[in-house]
Amino acid sequence: MLGLLTNFAHLSGKTDPVILGAQIALIGGIIAVALVITILGRWRWLWYEWLTSLNPKRIGVMYLIVAFLMLLRGAVDAFMLRLQQTIGSGGGEGFLDANHFQQVFTAHGTLMIFFVAMGLMFGIINLILPLQIGSRDVAFPFLNSLSFWLYLVGVGIINTHLIVGGEFAATGWLAYPPLSGIEYSPGPGVDYWIWSVQIAGIGSLLSGVNFFTTILKLRRKGMTLMRMPIFAWSVLGSMTLVLFTFPILTVALALLALDRTFAMHFFTSSFGGNPMMYINLIWAWGHPEVYILILPAFGIFSEIVATFSKKRLFGYTSMVWAIIAITFLSYIVWLHHFFTMGAGANVNAFFGIATMVIAIPTGVKVFNWLFTMYKGRVRMSQSMIWFIGFLFTFTLGGMTGVILSIPPADFQLHNSLFLVAHFHNMVIGGVVFGYMAGLTYWFPKMFGFKLHEGLGKAAAWSWIIGFLVAFIPIYMLGLMGGTRRFEKFDPSLGYHPLFVVAGIGVVIIGIGVVLQVTQLIYSILNNKKLADKTGDPWDGRTLEWSVSSPAPEYNFARLDEVNYRDEYWERKKTPAADLVKYKDIEIPKGSPIGMFIGIFAYLFAMAVIWHIAWIAALSIVIISAFVVARLNDDDIVKTIKASQIEKIESSYGGM
Amino acid sequence: MWSKIRVGMVAILIGLIAIVSYRYLSGQTIALLQPKGLIAEKERDLIYLATVLMLIVVIPVFFMAFWFPKRYNENSKNAEYLPDWDSNKALEAIWWGVPIAIIGVIAIVTWKSTHELDPFKPLAAANRQQRIQVVAMEWKWLFIYPDEGIVTVNHVLVPKDVPVSFEITSDAPMNSFWIPQLSGQIYAMSGMSTKLHVLANSTGKYEGLSANISGYGFSDMRFIAEVVDKNSYNDWVNNINISSSKFGENEYQQLSIPSVANTPQYFSLSQNDLYSRIVAKYNDPTMIDGLKLQLRSSNFHNHAEDK
Numbered sequence: 001m002l003g004l005l006t007n008f009a010h011l012s013g014k015t016d017p018v019i020l021g022a023q024i025a026l027i028g029g030i031i032a033v034a035l036v037i038t039i040l041g042r043w044r045w046l047w048y049e050w051l052t053s054l055n056p057k058r059i060g061v062m063y064l065i066v067a068f069l070m071l072l073r074g075a076v077d078a079f080m081l082r083l084q085q086t087i088g089s090g091g092g093e094g095f096l097d098a099n100h101f102q103q104v105f106t107a108h109g110t111l112m113i114f115f116v117a118m119g120l121m122f123g124i125i126n127l128i129l130p131l132q133i134g135s136r137d138v139a140f141p142f143l144n145s146l147s148f149w150l151y152l153v154g155v156g157i158i159n160t161h162l163i164v165g166g167e168f169a170a171t172g173w174l175a176y177p178p179l180s181g182i183e184y185s186p187g188p189g190v191d192y193w194i195w196s197v198q199i200a201g202i203g204s205l206l207s208g209v210n211f212f213t214t215i216l217k218l219r220r221k222g223m224t225l226m227r228m229p230i231f232a233w234s235v236l237g238s239m240t241l242v243l244f245t246f247p248i249l250t251v252a253l254a255l256l257a258l259d260r261t262f263a264m265h266f267f268t269s270s271f272g273g274n275p276m277m278y279i280n281l282i283w284a285w286g287h288p289e290v291y292i293l294i295l296p297a298f299g300i301f302s303e304i305v306a307t308f309s310k311k312r313l314f315g316y317t318s319m320v321w322a323i324i325a326i327t328f329l330s331y332i333v334w335l336h337h338f339f340t341m342g343a344g345a346n347v348n349a350f351f352g353i354a355t356m357v358i359a360i361p362t363g364v365k366v367f368n369w370l371f372t373m374y375k376g377r378v379r380m381s382q383s384m385i386w387f388i389g390f391l392f393t394f395t396l397g398g399m400t401g402v403i404l405s406i407p408p409a410d411f412q413l414h415n416s417l418f419l420v421a422h423f424h425n426m427v428i429g430g431v432v433f434g435y436m437a438g439l440t441y442w443f444p445k446m447f448g449f450k451l452h453e454g455l456g457k458a459a460a461w462s463w464i465i466g467f468l469v470a471f472i473p474i475y476m477l478g479l480m481g482g483t484r485r486f487e488k489f490d491p492s493l494g495y496h497p498l499f500v501v502a503g504i505g506v507v508i509i510g511i512g513v514v515l516q517v518t519q520l521i522y523s524i525l526n527n528k529k530l531a532d533k534t535g536d537p538w539d540g541r542t543l544e545w546s547v548s549s550p551a552p553e554y555n556f557a558r559l560d561e562v563n564y565r566d567e568y569w570e571r572k573k574t575p576a577a578d579l580v581k582y583k584d585i586e587i588p589k590g591s592p593i594g595m596f597i598g599i600f601a602y603l604f605a606m607a608v609i610w611h612i613a614w615i616a617a618l619s620i621v622i623i624s625a626f627v628v629a630r631l632n633d634d635d636i637v638k639t640i641k642a643s644q645i646e647k648i649e650s651s652y653g654g655m
Numbered sequence: 656m657w658s659k660i661r662v663g664m665v666a667i668l669i670g671l672i673a674i675v676s677y678r679y680l681s682g683q684t685i686a687l688l689q690p691k692g693l694i695a696e697k698e699r700d701l702i703y704l705a706t707v708l709m710l711i712v713v714i715p716v717f718f719m720a721f722w723f724p725k726r727y728n729e730n731s732k733n734a735e736y737l738p739d740w741d742s743n744k745a746l747e748a749i750w751w752g753v754p755i756a757i758i759g760v761i762a763i764v765t766w767k768s769t770h771e772l773d774p775f776k777p778l779a780a781a782n783r784q785q786r787i788q789v790v791a792m793e794w795k796w797l798f799i800y801p802d803e804g805i806v807t808v809n810h811v812l813v814p815k816d817v818p819v820s821f822e823i824t825s826d827a828p829m830n831s832f833w834i835p836q837l838s839g840q841i842y843a844m845s846g847m848s849t850k851l852h853v854l855a856n857s858t859g860k861y862e863g864l865s866a867n868i869s870g871y872g873f874s875d876m877r878f879i880a881e882v883v884d885k886n887s888y889n890d891w892v893n894n895i896n897i898s899s900s901k902f903g904e905n906e907y908q909q910l911s912i913p914s915v916a917n918t919p920q921y922f923s924l925s926q927n928d929l930y931s932r933i934v935a936k937y938n939d940p941t942m943i944d945g946l947k948l949q950l951r952s953s954n955f956h957n958h959a960e961d962k
Contacts, residue, residue, distance in 0.1 A: 367747075377736055399713050406765045
């Protein structure tokens with residue numbers, strides 16, 4: 001009746017203080033939030049205004065909240081890993097045994113990529129992209145809500161392992177077979193990994209369809225592709241990658257799940273299975289994935305540097321072609337993740353050269369950003385501090401990336417701590433700095449008030465310095481022959497001092513995180529003082545700054561034609577003073593069906609993990625029923641009356 | 656005044672870091688930069704070359720990233736301001752052209768070196784090739800010397816200046832066979848046989864390890880790679896042949912039981928086709944008795960906990 005769940009040996013019986021702490025934090029946190037909502041009597045508000053909302057700005061905020069909570073969990077994981085390695089390289093036992101350590105870094109990688117970076121990305125895209133292209137909504141509002149709920153289901157599954165089952169995959173974040181096969185990983189940990197990633201991945205694919213279509217079909221009249229803001233271009237590149245690569249992830253995970261659940265042999269070592277096939281498939285998705293994350297960060301920086309230099313973005317056309325080139329090239333480089341698997345020299349050389357070619361368009365982008373500042377009026381706001389930090393760290397990471405792309409050099413550096421330092425260099429110095437800069441930049445547009453400037457600058461500096469202190473020693477350790485994923489190193493190797501320095505760096509980054517939380521709380525408490533009443537706090541250039549902060553539910557009261565690349569910047573030069581006549585606007589009604597599908601997707605995943613066939617089958621039937629119900633629901637729009645729009649618009653006094 | 660003090664403080668800080676780093680690193684083995692084998696030497700040179708070539712772009716970028724925001728700061732009123740200047744074909748040609756040229760050079764070097772340093776390619780040398788077969792197990796390394804008829808665990812001895820041909824497989828999850836000071840790594844996969852060619856040119860004991868996660872005892876899969884001169888090597892082989900017990904099917908089954916932190920062991924080999932049988936059993940599990948695949952109900956970790 002309850003599948004493997006009846007086997008109580010599988011249920012969490014461990015009394016590990018680390019796991020106990022996580023359980024208390026998780027369950028306690030949920031209860032505390034529920035209590036606060038109940039005391040404030042906010043359940044109805046939460047249901048109608050947020051959970052069932054199809055407004056991309058609401059969905060975006062929900063993405064951001066979940067991603068930040070996961071960032072905190074991922075950061076705690078990072079802290080544990082670094083502490084364990086620091087102790088373990090000095091001859092101590094540490095507090096994590098090998099298996100637990102492996103689970104923690106698997107969780108850290110999975111959380112940071114799928115649930116933090118992807119969450120922040122889709123949050124920012126939801127909040128800003130429709131505004132920037134002058135649209136009132138996304139192409140498929142319901143699909144957008146479903147994507148969010150599937151993402152949240154992924155988050156739910158990856159955290160459930162802390163309470164039910166007591167173990168996560170101990171295989172590394174991409175779970176290579178045969179280690180991730182049932183033979184070597186018999187517990188439920190890998191299944192938790194598969195299903196959390198699988199369901200969140202389907203959500204990402206749906207988001208990709210949605211935003212790809214939104215950009216191509218819903219741009220404001222007059223906004224040709226070559227007038228589109230670079231952020232929108234970068235999202236277009238990123239979503240193209242999502243469309244082509246997430247199906248590969250879905251299939252690879254499905255086959256691995258079949259191996260594990262039904263004893264099939266796609267990727268086993270014996271009986272005709274081929275683990276190398278999985279490694280190819282997972283990286284054919286995995287490499288484009290890092291470009292899916294970094295491209296929007298490039299777009300964000302392009303917007304920021306132009307705005308805060310009070311100057312047009314230099315080399316717009318180059319920037320567009322660079323994005324297109326990177327989008328294309330990122331498909332044909334996946335093999336550089338396993339030069340050491342023994343492919344021939346021709347194959348390795350091809351993929352190595354394809355990889356280093358990506359440095360060319362990326363380098364061009366860096367020069368264009370630099371020359372956007374050249375002969376501009378640069379204002380060193382907090383977003384710009386992130387940007388300057390990015391220029392240094394990202395260039396450093398690009399250099400080590402080219403070194404790694406040379407196959408014979410990679411034979412020495414593959415899977416070493418040098419590699420670990422390199423990709424953290426790209427993900428922290430590129431993706432995280434980019435999204436932080438973007439969140440700071442667009443925060444007033446999202447919430448109606450700015451973030452405190454001084455605290456933000458201090459946080460950015462802590463991150464930049466902390467990053468360097470934390471990861472330069474890791475580069476060194478790689479050159480010394482240090483390999484990733486070791487929970488201990490022989491003290492005679494002399495790694496300990498460098499790990500101590502790296503640990504200090506992590507503490508500095510930790511200070512940065514504390515400063516950010518302080519900044520957020522301070523800014524919320526002082527939101528009157530920091531309020532943005534103009535809708536255009538930075539003297540912006542693109543359409544999102546032409547509406548109030550936060551934007552009204554319908555985004556734009558009027559849909560004036562676009563004539564320029566920096567449309568709003570040009571409009572500000574010659575303000576139009578014509579009298580406005582508003583029309584009624586139709587916007588989508590809220591719907592709880594996305595959430596219901598999410599709930600049953602969660603049950604389905606849990607049922608498969610624990611081999612409870614009837615719940616799995618029932619969930620599929622119910623999900624199908626919800627899909628049919630939604631398809632047959634014709635009452636999906638509501639109208640905002642012109643008079644109401646007039647009231648909203650005049651209270652803000654915008655144009 | 657204040658800015659000069661600040662610059663001075665930063666300079667002192669950097670100097671201190673440099674001194675401490677130098678003092679620390681001069682006492683350490685920087686394995687990749689202090690190679691003891693031909694292949695590792697060439698791989699190190701590639702790392703150096705790529706770094707230097709990349710610095711041609713990186714240094715100007717660092718300089719501009721530092722200088723532009725200072726020079727064109729909104730507070731420096733005498734700086735020129737051209738708000739609509741957004742394109743210059745000549746400049747853009749430079750920064751498309753220079754990276755293309757640099758990557759072009761690195762690409763040519765890559766094509767050549769990837770072929771030259773292909774780990775499957777035998778090394779041309781005056782001496783006869785030394786064959787060693789390597790099996791990654793849970794969680795130790797088995798070394799078979801088919802020509803000398805000996806078997807070792809977690810200790811591989813190679814003669815100096817003799818090209819060594821490693822054949823590598825796995826009877827465990829995928830591992831990566833790596834002796835950083837002698838050469839780059841290659842994966843060890845079950846049912847498959849990869850190759851790695853090495854030429855050690857300096858005697859000594861070097862660190863060997865697995866560079867790919869393979870389960871509970873992964874970080875204990877370290878072994879000693881020892882390079883000795885030809886005579887000591889022959890003595891060592893003879894000693895093992897005379898004084899050690901036989902290694903056959905039973906010994907192999909015994910060794911297959913997952914275990915960690917194994918101290919080196921030495922045997923004389925009783926069946927010459929051991930390696931090929933280990934590879935073959937994954938491709939046709941029914942063919943060979945005695946080395947049958949056993950689907951295990953739990954992993955080592957759970958075993959350890961039961962005890």
